[in-house]
Amino acid sequence: MAFRTVLFIVVFSLGLLAGYLGRGYFFVEQKATSTSPTVGERKPLFYRNPMNPAITSPVPAKDEMGMDYIPVYPEDLQGGTSTTPGTVVIDPVTMQKMGVRTQKVSMKELSKEITTYGIVSTDEDGLFMVHAKFNGWVEDIKVKRTGDWVKKGEVLLYVYSPEIVTAEAEFIMALRNLSAVSEGSKEVIKDAKALLMASKKRLELFGLPDWFIEDLKKTKITKKVVPIEAPADGIVTKIRVRPKSFITPKTILYEIADLRTVWVLASFFEEELPWIKVGNRALIEIKGINKGKFEGKIDYIYPVVDKKTRTVNARIILKNPDLTIRPGMYATVTVHSAAHGEVLVIPKEAVLRTGKHEHVFVMREPGKFEPRAVSLGLEANDLVEVLKGLSHGEEVVVSGQFLIDSESSLKEAALKMMEPTANKKAGNMKMHHHMKNHASNMKD
Structure with a gap:
């Protein structure tokens, strides 16, 4: 029994010793490994x-x-042999996983179709205000309703004017005077003719029609009332007088609009203005008129931007022979415009916009992508004009560029982080050489 106890103690002690020696060897080996x-x-x-x-x-x-x-x-952080910061090198397998696609920079003529709204307006060249050229009282109104169509020369109303009656009497007296001196001297006849011409001219300046003056010449009888005629063909849009009312040359009697030609005022946003030119063809669709699309041309672009809508109006002239198009109607306007000549273009999806500038990634060689700042121009149909930064035939990334941009930004930031360290090392080396040279000079 005692022998077994002694044997157990000896075996247990040998085990502890072996464990201790093994543990020491492990730590020594681990330390050697970690420090070497x-x-x-x-x-x-x-x-x-x-x-x-x-x-x-x-x-x-x-x-x-x-x-x-x-x-x-x-x-x-290296971009191969390129010195451009942010250059990224990607192996073919990773490129395929990222879905990287490229497209060449090309020359194309940009074209754009702009659809906007417009409002039908009266042609201002066909808008007439009717005034009398004398004072008087309205005796009789012939055209009494707005919307009536009138022809040029049609009598709108009759007016009584004392000064016109006086002018008529002077004209008749001049006629009779010329007849009375027909057998007199040439100088007397000449003076009589001059007086007649002056009195007739006065009636013409008052705006009396030729047929009215001719009637006075034939009858030699003054007229109590005189006519005021329509100055042009058109629709009466407003009547401003009533019977027995007093009028002056300042009084607007009628407003007449010739609607056989109308304007469409189309609104365009500021960024669309480079595409809009005088002479551009426009297709116009007007609700409520089932006659398809009307065709016109941009006649004028207004020079003022509306402060509220930030739009600019462009005037389009439309023929309206049957008067179906009415002022105030809403219109949908489509303008197709093309840029002048071919320009350098890339897909819009290739452009990365940071808010401060735009850039793209150019594939310098397979798997090697370089960031490039670009200056852009017009945009149309998923294409954008390149003004500066790219050359014809270069390849830009059009898919997967956001992942490349993330990697590029990270590398560029890391390189900037390394610059202070590199500068510090260079400075230390320079100081070391300076002190060494100084010590050498002191020794000498």
Whole structure:
């Protein structure tokens, strides 16, 4: 019994000794391994968050989900032989997974179809205000309703005017005077003719029609009332007088509009103005008129921008022989415009906009992408004009560029982080050489 007890104690002691010696060997080996890095081992510059590349750490770390930060090595920030910051190199397999597609910069003539709204308006060249050229009282109104069609020369109303009656009497007296001196001297006849011409001219200046003056000449009888005629063909849009009312040359008697030609005032936003030119063909569709689309041309572009709508009106002239188009109608206007000559273009989807500037990614060689700032012009049909930054035939990324841009921005930021360190090392080296040279000079 005692022998067994002694044997157990000896075996247990030998086990403890072996464990202690093995543990010491393990720690010594581990320490040697940890303190003796392999020759040529890569050293990371920093570590970045796997879910948010903008978050970095100078030492290994874990994110909120327990995932290890990804080490970033110097070669990860290299863009090949290019010196352009932000250049990205991607292997073919990764490119395929990212869905990267490219398209060549080309020369094309941009064209654009703009659809907007418009309002039918009266042609101002066909709008007439009827006035009398004398004072008087309205005796009789012949055209009494708005909407009536009148012809040029048609009598609208009759007016009594004492000064017109006086002028008529002077004209008749001049006629009789000329007849009385027909057998007199040439000088007397000449004076009589001059007086007649002056009195007739006065009636013409008052706006009396020729037929009325001729009637006075034949009858030699003054007329109590005189006619006021329509100055042009058109529709009476307003009547401003009533019987027995007193009128002056300032009084607007009638408003007449010739609607056989109308205007459509189409509204265009400021960014659409480069496409709108005088002479552009326009197709106009008007609700309530089942006659298809009307065709016209832009006649004038107004120089003022509406402060509320931020739009500019363009005037389109339409023929309206049957008077079916009425002022105030709503119209849908479609204008097709083309740019002058061919321009350098790329797809709009290739452009990355930061708010301050626009840039694209150019494929310099297979798998190598360089960021390039560009200056853009007109846009139309998913294409955009390139004014500066690209050349014909270069290839730009049109799909997957957002992932490339994220990687490019990260690399560019990392390079900027490295610049202070590099400058500091260069400064230390320069100081070291300076102190060394100074010590050497002191020794000498």
